[in-house]
Amino acid sequence: MKKALCVISGGMDSTLCAYLAKKEGYEIIALHLDYNQRTMNKERECFNKICKELNIQTKYILDVSFIASIGGNSLTDYALEIPKEKLHEVEVPNTYVPFRNGIFLSIAGAIAEKEKCESIFIGVVQEDSSGYPDCSEKFIQKASEFINEGTTNSCKVQIKTPLVHLNKSQIVALALKENVALEYTWSCYEKEDKACGKCDSCLLRLRGFKEANAKDPIVYE
Incomplete structure (x- = not known):
């Protein structure tokens, strides 16, 4: 059976990608x-x-806490405040973790080579996000090039981004269509018990459900 390496954060987008990979007949790593x-x-x-x-x-849970040591973002640096109550649709907010997807895809490339995966699925969204530069289609194309250039000739990996040009309401609608267990997904940048409902990620998620005329199954403050 063909294999796909799925980068799964626990969020709605990456989870939907894993469901889509399974639907395509992949064995998921x-x-x-x-x-x-x-x-x-x-x-x-x-x-x-x-x-x-x-x-x-087969699953990998890896400690990459050196990212927090680099800092420069409010997701790991408690001295920085997570922006609330407004979506940053032009300026890149401080929730951007510098080159995070570049780091993640480097690791994914290594595991994909080891596990003999032919595809890597990652839930990047360019059209309806906070403007993170490492979520663009162009960046993913470059990442695919460097992974294939830096691995053995027998390793030919395609990075699949089925959501890259969808907005959040389309993502919600597709997730509902595919019967994704959305109650097991998390988007909030700040809270772990009840989602704050005010950070960029919560606002995007809530807007997506509203525009899709659906109810979010997770609990908000």
Whole structure:
């Protein structure tokens, strides 16, 4: 059976990508990365639930806490305040973790080579996000090039980003259509018990559900 390495954060987008990979007939190798973000424990809990839901047998949970040591973002640096109450649709907010997807995809490339995966699925969204530069289609194309250039000739990996040009309401609608266990996903940047409902990620998620005329199954403050 063909294999896909799915980078699963525990969020709605990456979870939907894993469901789509399974629908395409891939055996899924799941990758989760802990980088001492504020909601690390909740995200890991969601990841494990999603893996159980999809009957994923091979999974990696890796400690990449050096990202927090680099700092420069409010997800790992408690001295910085997470922006609330407004979506940053032009200016890149301080929730951007410098080159995070570049780091994640480097690791994913290594595991994909080891596990003999032909595809890497990652839930980047360019059209309806906070403007993170490492979520663009152009960046993913470059990442695909460097992974294939830096691995053995027998390793030919395609990075798949099925959501890159969708907005959040389209993502919610597709997730509902595919019967994704959305109750096991988490988007909040700050809280682990009840989602704050005010950070960029919560606002995007809530807007997506509203525009899709659907109710979000997770609990908000």
